[in-house]
Amino acid sequence: MVRKTPLVYNPTMPELPEVETVVRDLRGLLLGRRISGVRVGPKRLRQPWSRTRAALIVGRQVRSVGRRGKWICVELDDAHYLIVHLGMSGQITLKPAEAPRARHTHGVFDLDDGAEQLRFRDPRRFGSLQVMVGTEEVDAFFDENRLGPEPFALRPGDWQRRLTATQRCLKAALLDQRLVAGVGNIYADESLWEARLHPARRGCDSTPAEAERLRRAIVAVLRRAIRKRGTSFRDFIRANGSSGDYQKEFRVYGQTGRPCPRCAAPIALTRLAGRATHYCPRCQAGIGSSASRER
């Protein structure tokens, strides 16, 4: 089960805490400001990013900056929205207009008199920029089928029902944005460790107590990460250019071979749902029953 070859530790994932950090920064920087111009780069992002659509936000003022899962929602006048996903390597920064434009800049938004610009940069282009008009369009986009509840709004009974409805392993379930929005690879591993649940266990095998433990773990881990302003690897920077600290708090993610902070057994690395998965083989309850242990 455990891979012998070490996987390269070079991750970069804006998940909920990183997006929340960006949103908080953007709020301070953008509220009340007017988009006075938009430029769309030639390269296509994950979703096509159209010039015609982009033009719709020109001349409009920023009313609010919010987040849904890993999506950033900038609300402008007359229910116009700029919806941003950072993908794997997306960055949003505020720069003076004369600052040199970094490589892989796919969107430039002039602010007010044009002295400053909001810029979207994304080397891997897994991110996206979209303009939407009307709350109906936004609601349809975030339809329940595509995006589940926010982790902090999970109701214990509902969560348990939906978690036990799936045959998939807990790791795959946590990565599914329809079950819970905003959890990615890092916080999935950290939450499962916190809940002392083996990532390969099936969702449907969870007892009510285990489901609740997992729900609380997700909330605790995400809150802690938000407090630390998210995780910073080289690709993730905050809107104002400063970085987060949560990478110092990792219990299992990227800790392969290091002692488990709870029981000192070496942290194992495997691959689940096509993703590198870190866990403690001793204190994360194994497959079958909560008492069994892997190995």
Next chain:
DNA sequence: ATAGGCGCCTGCTGGC
């Protein structure tokens, strides 16, 4: 219907 696998994309790294 559900679950799993693949491909997109660039940058970095480890091994030769």
Next chain:
DNA sequence: TGCCAGCAGGCGCCTA
């Protein structure tokens, strides 16, 4: 020293 295969992963799409 330099080169390059392989790995990193969120999400949409495809298949079984």
